[in-house]
Amino acid sequence: MLSGLHLGVAAFAPAPANTTTTFETFETFETFARDFGKHYPSDAERELRHAYFDAFQARVNAQNEKFRKGESTWWAGLSKIADYSDAERAMLRGRRGDGPLTQVASLSFSPAANPSAVDWRAKGVVTPVKDQGGCGSCWAFASTETVESHYAIGAGKQLILAPQTYVNCAKNPTDCGGTGGCQGSIPELAFNYTSKQGIALETDLPYLGRDHACTPYTPAVTCDGYKKLRANDASALETALAQVGPVAVNVAAEPWEIYRGGIFEGGCKKGGDCDLDHVVQAVGYAAGYWIVRNSWGADWGEDGFIRLTRTNDAKLFTDKKPADGVACKPFPKDELVGGESGVLFDMSFPIGVKAA
Secondary structure, eight states: OOTTOOOOTTOOOOOOSOOOOOOOOOSSHHHHHHHTTOOOSSHHHHHHHHHHHHHHHHHHHHHHHHHHTTSOSEEEOOOGGGGOOHHHHHHTTOOOOOOSOSSOOOOOOOGGGOOSOEEGGGGTOSOOOOBOTTSBOHHHHHHHHHHHHHHHHHHSSOOOBOTHHHHHHOOOTTOSSSSSTTBOOOHHHHHHHHHHHOBOBTTTSOOOSSOOOOOOOOOOEEOSEEEEOOTTOHHHHHHHHHHTOOEEEEEOOGGGGGEEEEEEOOSSOTTSBOOOOEEEEEEEEOSSEEEEEOSBOTTSTBTTEEEEESTTTTOEEEESOGGGSSOOSSOOSOEEEESGGGTTSSEEEEESOEEO
16 A cells, blocks of 8 residues: 555544535546545655546546436445555455354344334444445454444444454454455454454554554453344345344445445446455345445445445346455355345344443
8 A cells, every 4th residue: 555645544423414416526636635635745656646536537427427317326426535546445345255153043034024114323323434444344344333233222322342353353264255354354253253252442442444463452342143144135134124233244345436325236247247345234224225334434425325226136146256255265166146236145243242
């Protein structure tokens, strides 16, 4: 990663309630750099970032042209990542997988009694939007957020917990979607770790945005393990969201980079390829979309959230790079993943969440 780039690795402020249909673009790179507080240590780096920005803005403008023509249901916009390199944007996603872990159980809920819409944000159990910065710690953030939500559901109050706990201490011995820390892992490993060692408060173990040694800390919350939903089952995710709480999910997020608002479609390629590469938190649904919380800060998307279309709930796509997504050693050749951006393939949440 080039020096001098401000990634905002510890933005925990609440997001503003603004999801209006706008097309914010910046007339010049200079305006973008000023408004996002960018500082570059040399003219050479500034020139390089300018080139990245121009390419990103071209993607934004192309998508918005489709939206204006009625050819798409979502619009694009600039955010702080507009001057990132491909490698830096890839680190925003990270890798994760699945494997022979403990405390796994399939859920068989009946969706008959589910309400037409659920939004856990309105119930006061979704903590403020976070920003993982330039570390591939999406798995740690989605896991932390989901533990936070289930603690709030049970205890009736919010705690802000520390994703750095998992980055430092949750081991990944079979390379499930990465090698751990900023190199990727999975929520199931984080939930298992929580059941054994607990997770610290953010104030006790502040986020660093980088790997660090596992040192002693005071656990604030623990759990009994986790449950895993049946793969590629939209009714299972809907029912878990309706009857239990938010869920950690895996997605193909590269196409999300330019998302600004609307109901997103197109995370998987038309040919059927769908490379899962990111972990996020599903916090609700409506008749036409899933509500998903990201960890790229509140200036991305709809105040840090994205709505994924449900028109692809019954569709399957092929992840041809399971080692980069939801797989552990030995890696399979490919996997079938369901739903928009593959959101229905790997879904889990902690159980028995309580104060340590």
